[in-house]
Amino acid sequence: xxxxxxxxxxxxxxxxxxxxxxxxxxxxxxxxxxxxxxxxxxxxxxxxxxxxxxxxxxxxxxxxxxxxxxxxxxxxxxxxxxxxxxxxxxxxxxxxxxxxxxxxxxxxxxxxxxxxxxxxxxxxxxxxxxxxxxxxxxxxxxxxxxxxxxxxxxxxxxxxxxxxxxxxxxxxxxxxxxxxxxxxxxxxxxxxxxxxxxxxxxxxxxxxxxxxxxxxxxxxxxxxxxxxxxxxxxxxxxxxxxxxxxxxxxxxxxxxxxxxxxxxxxxxxxxxxxxxxxxxxxxxxxxxxxxxxxxxxxxxxxxxxxxxxxxxxxxxxxxxxxxxxxxxxxxxxxxxxxxxxxxxxxxxxxxxxxxxxxxxxxxxxxxxxxxxxxxxxxxxxxxxxxxxxxxxxxxxxxxxxxxxxxxxxxxxxxxxxxxxxxxxxxxxxxxxxxxxxxxxxxxxxxxxxxxxxxxxxxxxxxxxxxxxxxxxxxxxxxxxxxxxxxxxxxxxxxxxxxxxxxxxxxxxxxxxxxxxxxxxxxxxxxxxxxxxxxxxxxxxxxxxxxxxxxxxxxxxxxxxxxxxxxxxxxxxxxxxxxxxxxxxxxx
Numbered sequence: 001x002x003x004x005x006x007x008x009x010x011x012x013x014x015x016x017x018x019x020x021x022x023x024x025x026x027x028x029x030x031x032x033x034x035x036x037x038x039x040x041x042x043x044x045x046x047x048x049x050x051x052x053x054x055x056x057x058x059x060x061x062x063x064x065x066x067x068x069x070x071x072x073x074x075x076x077x078x079x080x081x082x083x084x085x086x087x088x089x090x091x092x093x094x095x096x097x098x099x100x101x102x103x104x105x106x107x108x109x110x111x112x113x114x115x116x117x118x119x120x121x122x123x124x125x126x127x128x129x130x131x132x133x134x135x136x137x138x139x140x141x142x143x144x145x146x147x148x149x150x151x152x153x154x155x156x157x158x159x160x161x162x163x164x165x166x167x168x169x170x171x172x173x174x175x176x177x178x179x180x181x182x183x184x185x186x187x188x189x190x191x192x193x194x195x196x197x198x199x200x201x202x203x204x205x206x207x208x209x210x211x212x213x214x215x216x217x218x219x220x221x222x223x224x225x226x227x228x229x230x231x232x233x234x235x236x237x238x239x240x241x242x243x244x245x246x247x248x249x250x251x252x253x254x255x256x257x258x259x260x261x262x263x264x265x266x267x268x269x270x271x272x273x274x275x276x277x278x279x280x281x282x283x284x285x286x287x288x289x290x291x292x293x294x295x296x297x298x299x300x301x302x303x304x305x306x307x308x309x310x311x312x313x314x315x316x317x318x319x320x321x322x323x324x325x326x327x328x329x330x331x332x333x334x335x336x337x338x339x340x341x342x343x344x345x346x347x348x349x350x351x352x353x354x355x356x357x358x359x360x361x362x363x364x365x366x367x368x369x370x371x372x373x374x375x376x377x378x379x380x381x382x383x384x385x386x387x388x389x390x391x392x393x394x395x396x397x398x399x400x401x402x403x404x405x406x407x408x409x410x411x412x413x414x415x416x417x418x419x420x421x422x423x424x425x426x427x428x429x430x431x432x433x434x435x436x437x438x439x440x441x442x443x444x445x446x447x448x449x450x451x452x453x454x455x456x457x458x459x460x461x462x463x464x465x466x467x468x469x470x471x472x473x474x475x476x477x478x479x480x481x482x483x484x485x486x487x488x489x490x491x492x493x494x495x496x497x498x499x500x501x502x503x504x505x506x507x508x509x510x511x512x513x514x515x516x517x518x519x520x521x522x523x524x525x526x527x528x529x530x531x532x533x534x535x536x537x538x539x540x541x542x543x544x545x546x547x548x549x550x551x552x553x554x555x556x557x558x559x560x561x562x563x564x565x566x567x568x569x570x571x572x573x574x575x576x577x578x579x580x581x582x583x584x585x586x587x
Contacts, residue, residue, distance in 0.1 A: 020241055020243075021040075021044055021241075021243075023241070024044060024048060024239075024241045025044075025047065025048055025051050027239045028207075029207055029238070029239060030203070030207055030208050030209070030210075030236040030237070030238035030239070031048075031207075031208070031209045031210070031238050031239050031240075031241065032210050032212065032229070032232060032233065032238040032239070032240045032241070033045065033209065033210065033211045033212070033241050033243070034212055034213065034214075034229075034240070034241070034242040034243065034244075035211075035213060035242065035243035035244065035246060036213055036215065036216075036243075036244065036245050036246070036247070036256065036260070036567075037213065037216065037247075037249060037256060037259070037564070037567035037568075038246075038247050038248050038249025038250060038256060038567065039213075039243040039244070039245070039246040039247065039248065040243060040246060040248045041211040041212075041213075041243065042076075042077060042080065042186065042211065043080065043084065043248070044243075045066070045184050045186075045209060045211055046066075046077070046080060046081050046084045046085065046093075047084055048184075048209065049064045049066070049081075049085070049093050049182070049184065050084060050085045050086075050089060050093075052064060052182060053085070053089045053092045053093065054089060057181075057182075058092060058181065059181075061179070062092070062178070062179060062180070062181055063091075063092045063093065063094045063179065063180060064092065064093050064094070064180065064181075064182045064183075064184065065094050065096070065101070065180040065182070065183045065184065066093060066094065066095045066096070066183075066184040066186065067096060067097070067098055067101055067183065067184065067185055067186065068095075068097060068098075068186035068187060068528070069097060069098060069186070069187055069190060069528070070097070070527065070528050071097060072515075072528055072529050073186065073187070073527075073528035073529075074095050074096060074097055074100075076528070076529070076530070077095050077186070078095050081093055081095065094180070098158065098159060098195060098198075099155060099158050101162075102158040102159060102161075102162040102198070103121075103158065105162055105165065105166075105172075105176070106119055106153065106158070106161060106162060106165065107119070109165060109169070109172055110153075110161075110165065112165060112168065112169055112172070113161065113164065113165055113168070114151055117151055118151060119147075119151050119153050120151055120152055120153065121152075121153055121155075121504065122146060122152040122153055122154045122155075123155075123352070123500070123503070123504050124155060124348065124349060124352075124388070125348060125349045125352035125353045125356070125385055125503075126353075126381070126385070127143075127154050127155070127385075128349045128353075128384070128385035128386075128387070128388050128389065129353065129380075129381040129382075129384040129385030130146070130384075130385075131143070132384035132385055132387075132391060132392050132397065133384070133391075133397060136391070140156075143156060143157055144157065147161065157194075159192075159194040159195040159197070159198045160194040160197065160198075162198055163194065163197040163198040163200075163201050166198070166201040166202070167201055173201060173202075173204070173205065174205065176202070177202065177204070177205030177206040178205075180202075180206055181206055181207060182206060182207045182209065183202055183203075183206050183207070183208055183209070184209045184211065185199060185208060185209065185210045185211065186211050187211065187212070187216070187527075187528065188210040188211055188212040188228065188229070188232065189212040189213060189214050189216060189217045189224065189228060189229060190216075190217060190218075190219045190224045191224065191228055192219075192222055192223025192224060192225070193223055193225070194223075196225075196228060196231065200235065203235070203236060208232075208236060208238070210229075210232055210238070212229055212232075214226065214229060215260075215263060215560060215563060216527070216560065216563075216564055217560060218523075218524065218527065218557060218560050218561045218564055219524075220553070220557055221557075245257075245260060249530060249567070249570055250274075250567070250569060250570050250571065253273055253274035253275070253571065253572070254272035254273040254274060254275055255272075255274060255275055255566060255567060255569055255572075255573050256567055257272060258272040258275045258566060258573070259563040259566040259567045260563075262559065262562060262563050262566065262585060263559060263560075263563055265585075267585075267586070268586070268587060274571060274572045274573070275566075275572070275573050275574075275575075276572070276573070276574045276575070277574075277575045277577065277586050278291070278295070278574065278575065278576050278577070279577055279578070279579040279582050279587075280576055280577070280578065280579060281579045281580075282540075286335045287329055287334065287335055288539070288540060289325065289326055289329040289537075289539075290335050290337070291576055292315060292326060292329075292535065292537040292576055293329060293330055293335070293337050293340065294337065295535050295537075295574055295576060296313065296315060296330065296340055296518060296535060297337065297338075297340070299313050299533045299535060299572075299574070300313065300340075300518070302533075302572075303532060303533065307532060307571075310516045311516065311517075311532045311533075312515045312516050312517065312519070312530075312531040312532045312533075313517070313518050313519070313531060313532060313533045313534075313535070314515075314518075314519045314520075314521065314526060314529070314531040314533070314534050314535070314568060315342075315518070315519070315520045315521075315535045315537055316521060316522070316523050316526050316534060316535070316536045316537070316565045316568070317520075317521075317522060317523070317536075317537050317538075317539075317543045318522065318523055318538070318543050318544065318545055318558075318561070319522065319542060319543045320347065320522060321542055321543070322537075322539055322542050322543030323344065323345075323346075323520055323521060323522055324344075324346075325539075325542075326520055326537065327342065327344045327520045330342055330518075330520070340518060341517075341518070342517065342518035342519060342520055343517065343518070343519045343520070344468075344519075344520045344521065345519065345520070345521030345522065345525040345526075346468055347388050348503070349385050349386055349387070349388040350382070350385075350386035350387075350388075350465035350468065351465050351466060351468040351469045351474070352503050353378075353381055353382040353385050353386055353465070354382060354386075354462045354463070354465040354466040354469075355466060355469060355474070355478065355499050355503060356378060356381070356382075356496060356499060356500060357375070357378035357379065357381075357382055357451075357462055358444060358447055358448055358451075358462075358466060358499075359482075359492075359495040359496045359498070359499035359500075360374050360375065360378050360495070360496050361375065361427070361431050361447045361450070362436075362443065362444070362447055362482070362492040362495040363492050363493060363494065363495040363496055364431055364432070364492070367432070368425065368428040368429050368431070368432045369428070371427075371428035371431050371432060372421075372424045372425045372427070372428035373407060375424045375427060375428060376403050376406070376407055376420075376421070376424050377407065379403070379420070379424070379458060379459070379462065380400045380403050380404060382461075382462055382465070383396050383399065383400050383458060384396075384397070384400055386461075386465060399416075399417060399420070399458070402414065402417050403417070403420065403421075406421060416456070419455055419456055420456045420458060420459075422455075423454040423455055423456045423459055424459075426454070427450045427451065427454060427459070430450050431447065431450065434446070434447075436486075436491070436492070438486050440478070440479045440482035440483050440486065441475075441479050443482075443492070444478070444479075444482070448463050448466055449463075451463035451466075452464075474502070474503060477502045477503075477505070478499055478502055478503075480502075481498040481499065481501070481502045482495060482498065482499070484498070485498055515529060515530070515531060519531070523536075523561050523562070523564060523565045524561070526564070526565060526568050527564055529568055530568060530569075530570060531568055531569060531570065532569070532570050532571045532572075533569055533570075533571055533572045533573070533574070534565065534566070534568045534569035534572075534573045534574070535573075535574045535575075535576065536562070536565050536566065536573070536574070536575045536576070537576045538575075538576060538577045538578065538583055539578070540578045540580075540581065544583075545558055545561075545562055545577075545583045545585065546558045546583060546584055546585070558585075559585060562583075562585060
């Protein structure tokens, strides 16, 4: 039975409101909303918020809180709310990430945990450097020690520390719940134990609306638990609504059908509308990535011919190394194929640490020895942390140890290590003699060139990592901050702190992002995003969807991840898999 529609005046698809959806809008108390990709969970949740706001349920000063994991998801929800909620009511819907919400609380009230002492953020790049030599099994303990002893808060501890704060201060918990009597929890199936603990402290006094799809649970590596939905049911006895396989994202295609069939294995030997599985071979004399670039060019032609003026296309792979290799090839004019400009969803550790090093050089000092010493310290941080959560190679850590000892003793052994010290001194000498132009972009490139011209590969790597700041869309923010310094101080004194702050702001930014053009990212990075077309690319050796010697749990996670990737598309999904060793889920 259809009653009315969720109308939109800004391009949002119209979703008819069934009897069940109407019942959800009228429901009170805790609610659990289940549904697959594109089933309208987010839309009905926003409409529920609009209903509660317009009904007068909220008291003066109260707001409804919408929490999700990724900034991209939050941006999409914010954009969707502008379509579904009148402007005068939107200020009563607060949309944020778990990290953003937690940091707001800890920044204001964290002194309650540290007895008056301040809390300082430990950004991911700096955290990667600090934890590089800590064994994986001991990293969680070290993160807690950094907070307890040094007041440095790792992003992984946000939920845990905030839950502890609210449990310790019942008056603060009451204030927060009074400010947010209704809290919407997006992607609830991905919550880890710390996030679940935080949710339970909030749920003691506020009504919770959990949006979940157990078949999109692809974050078990960070603690997502298949029992979480059952725990929510047992704890809150919520009113349940299940929109099953309703599809409002890729209507008129078989994309969702294919994704669901993949989970049970019935997809093999079937054909699906707007889903293409290509088993590619090998062209002698051409790059191994030739086929994915050809597929991207075909998709671009298709979108320009049939689609609107703005279109979006994502190339999804399963590993970071594969993502970078594909990105590099797309930017090459080779194999008789043109350059394809695109954005890359890079991890920020390497570029951010390189930016801090360059900022230190811009800042400089009164003598070259001080500049060289700082440069070597920053190089050690870059070498330790550029791989993110992956531990650096043992050889790299040995060099870091040798450089750290040199900084203390002035002694170092080994030809290559001595060359690093020589390079650092030569770069420092150049910096001391340098006269800046006052144009932050030009001055940045000049200092970066000192690194790329060095003999050591480690300094060259810093320069190379810095180039990715453009792909991270950090260049404009950095130039703006450095420009402010130059105008106020006629130099770059304070550049390191300015660059650090500019990069840190990105972690809490929820600005709307329009996903247009070509994007390259891992499948996990694509979670919560939507594109007109998706190309899923599996390499012949690296970037396999199912790794060799995968455990049963790994295979199950790979199947869920592939389904998530498939269902990111609105109009068409293409999967490229090697002819001689095709993905077992597809044949």
